Amino acid sequence: MATSSSPFAFLGELADKLGSRLQPPAWAIHEIQHRAVLFLNHVLQQEPEAQERLARQQGRVVEVRWRTILMRISATPAGLLELAPEGATPDLTLCIAEDSPVGLAQSAMRGDKPPVRIVGDVQLAAEVNWLVDHVRWDVEEDLARLIGDVPAHTIAETARKVVGTLRQFIDKAARTGSPAKSE
Structure with a gap:
């Protein structure tokens, strides 16, 4: 029987199997996305500079992808976020390259950013990076x-x-x- 060098290999394999078999219904995904936007806006409201930066990006669409999960958000004139309209073309796409939920959790616990593939507007990517680096709950x-x-x-x-x-x-x-x- 082969063993993996990672102490978290079993959890990673279990999460992969469950993730590929269990898909939440569309209404649940939509509700989770709305809650995530509400949370992000709560955090952004505590950071006036972040809101100013986002207001300058008004209407720009950022798509975030991880495995089969996709979320498109756009900046509002108030410097907050909202879910982008269905079918909106993203100005920036961020694909999280780490497929394993356990790997993501491990890197988050170490305080590392996950590896991300970036496609699209470089200036918008720089603004998103600034937000990730400077805004904290x-x-x-x-x-x-x-x-x-x-x-x-x-x-x-x-x-x-x-x-x-x-x-x-x-x-x-x-x-x-x-x-x-x-x-």
Whole structure:
């Protein structure tokens, strides 16, 4: 029986098999896309410079692809995002080259950007890259609005420690090629 060098190979294979067999209905995909746009707009509203940059790209369409998932968004005059009209021609297409959901999660945990193939307008690609590099969701601030500053800070600090530990685990597993053992 052959074994893979990755400790996450089983999860990757399972995700690939499930992803190829289970396809959500169109209404669910549309609803998820709307929720994603709402979330992105929430984050953008906390960054005036990001909104100014997006307003300059008004009406431009960006298509994001990963495996069989496709989403087209466009910038509004207010510097926010909306789903592009059906059949809109993209000015920029970003294809995420990492096929494995586990591989994407691993690179996200390391703080790396996934490999992306870029086709289309170079200036628009530069603006999107700036947004990816500079816009961050301040989870702690949003949480503080709901439960107060001190509990939000405590929860955020705990989450940062958990993420740090997971990053160490993933880094160690990647270096050794085998599952990391707790010490």
